Every structure is written in C-alpha cells, then in structure tokens.
Amino acid sequence: MTVPKIPVIVLTGFLGSGKTTILKHLLSLDEMRDSAVLINEFGEIALDHHLVADVREDAIILASGCVCCSVRNDLVRALCELWVKAARHEIPPFRRVILETTGLADPTPVLGTLAKNGLVTSIYRRAGLVTTVDAQHAMAQLEHHPEAVKQVALADQIVVTKADLTGPEERAGLVRRLRTIQCFAPILESARGNVAPNDLFGTGKSTNGSRPSDSSADEHAHDGAGHVHDGSVRTFSIETGMLSFHRFALWLATVSQLYGGRLLRMKGILHVDDEPTPVVVQSVQHVVYPTESLPRWPSGEPRTRLIFIVQDFDDELIARFRTSIAELAPDADATAMHVP
C-alpha cells in the first residue's frame, strides 16, 4: 500500500506583501487547522511565529537566514522532524505543511529541495507555490528587486493583496504587469488576508505537483553556490526597553517619509507605556500600517524588538537609528529626540 504524500504549500511574496496575514487567516479556518507551519525569516530576530501564535502555537521557526540560502538543510531537518514528531504523537497529526519564506527568498532552491531531496520526497510532495503581490508597492518592487520578479515568475497561484487599500484601476495595471512576467498562474485578489483555501489550492495548476515548468525550477536548484541577495539590502534589529508610544509613532511616521524608498520593511513588537501587552508595529516603505496587540508577551520580560530590512543604509545611518530609538524611552529628555 502506498502512503499518500503530505502536500507542502510554499507561501512566498516580497517583503511586507501579506504572507503572514494570509497565513493567519488560513489557520483560523476549521478546514486548515490540521496544517503544520514552518516560518522562515530574514534577520536576527524572528517575529512572525508570534503573530500567528494565537491561531497555531506550534509554528516552527526555521533558523534565521533565508531559506533559499543558508538554511536549506534546516528545511530538510524541520520537515523530517515534523513527520517523526507526528508519528510519535508528540504533535497533532497534520495533513499539509505551509512554509512561509522570507520576503527576499528566491523560491527556486526551496522547490528544488521539495522535488529532489530523497528524504523529503519520500514523505512529502510539493503542492504549489503561492505568491503574494502587494497592490500598494509591487510596481516599484518588481522594478527594483529581481527577487520579486522571480517569486511571480515561479508562482502557481498569485494573490494580489491589499485590495482594500487600492483602487480597481491600480490593481488592473498591476495585473497587466504581472501577466508580462507570468501568463499562466491564476490571479486572485484579497483584502486583509481573506482568501478561500479552495481558491488557493484548488485551482492552482500544480496542486498535484505537475506544473509544466517544474523542471526549470529543479534544474536551477541550486548549483550549491546559493542565491545571492542584492548586497545593498541589509537587515538589522534593535532591542530595547519601554518606549513612549506617542514618540515612537512620531518617529516612525517621520523616518518612513524620509527613508521610505530604502526602508523596505520594518516590523516589531513594542513595550510601551500604559500597555501591559505587546503592540505590533509594521511598515512597508512609506506606509505605516495600523498597530495590533498581541494577547501576551511571547516569552520572558517585556522588551521592545524591532527588525529593519533596508537598502543602501551605511553603518553610520544604522548607528543613528539606534541612537534615536534610545531617545524614545518615556523618561528620555523629550527635547533630545531627533530623527536620524
């Protein structure tokens, strides 16, 4: 008797395009609860697994670094461990795996691993690459970041996100641009992560792993040299204590206007005055999104943790960001606050 292989859905999409938002929505649906989740983040501090924790506590975080480069072995290990743990009843059984990549991932080696690694293919099958495309930012991202183009080119299913924040003409223009890169994959629109699993995994042409262009993904699959990210893109994180929310909001509004084009992504959890629970803050380039609250501190002491993914920032500018954040503490001298 052959045991059916467990489908692995890869969720990719450029920085801040809405992967975690969709993942959270999917995991909140009854029919998707039996999903195991792997999350890969770029940067020293992982945050996304905390954001999905209220719907799926046991999301596994892949070591920091990009899954398309240094952590491919971690992916193999994590997939094998999942299977072993479920077999030993240490975790609930699962019927699919959803892997969220970093926003800078080239999905090629991930797809290659899913298609070619003997250990992985004995248990799992690749069940499609879903690419989120940010209706607010994608035009510029596709222009400047080859990773964004690759994510679209390899997609089995494209989801244009942030439909609630953009007009139909803007989205129609984006779809025309996407069709110059990818003419096959179905394109869905979503607002606030709202997508039906059937639309995502039912209509994508490779839900059975038979995508005609699979072979190209596999052949590129990685030569061993790894995918090189644009050297001008860097990440840094800042950990600190309590901040004044009011001053932080002002600071963020200012830096996102000043540096928006180069401040590709910022996300973090804040320990702020008057708030017992963490406040989640996020921005993508010039756009600062509404804050959310997490129900509790993930672990240990309340602490502010911020992750920045930036382009063309030198060491001095990063140092200035650090100094200016330190000046946002509630007890800091208000007149001393300056923008980096």
Ligand SMILES: Nc1nc2c(ncn2[C@@H]2O[C@H](COP(=O)(O)OP(=O)(O)OP(=O)(O)O)[C@@H](O)[C@H]2O)c(=O)[nH]1
């Ligand atoms: N209004 C609105 N906001 C959205 C939508 N999708 C995502 N956002 C917001 O955009 C920000 C980034 O969304 P995420 O889901 O974290 O994006 P991501 O692709 O997981 O980000 P990275 O993992 O950092 O690359 C968050 O503040 C979301 O709340 C949407 O469809 N509508």
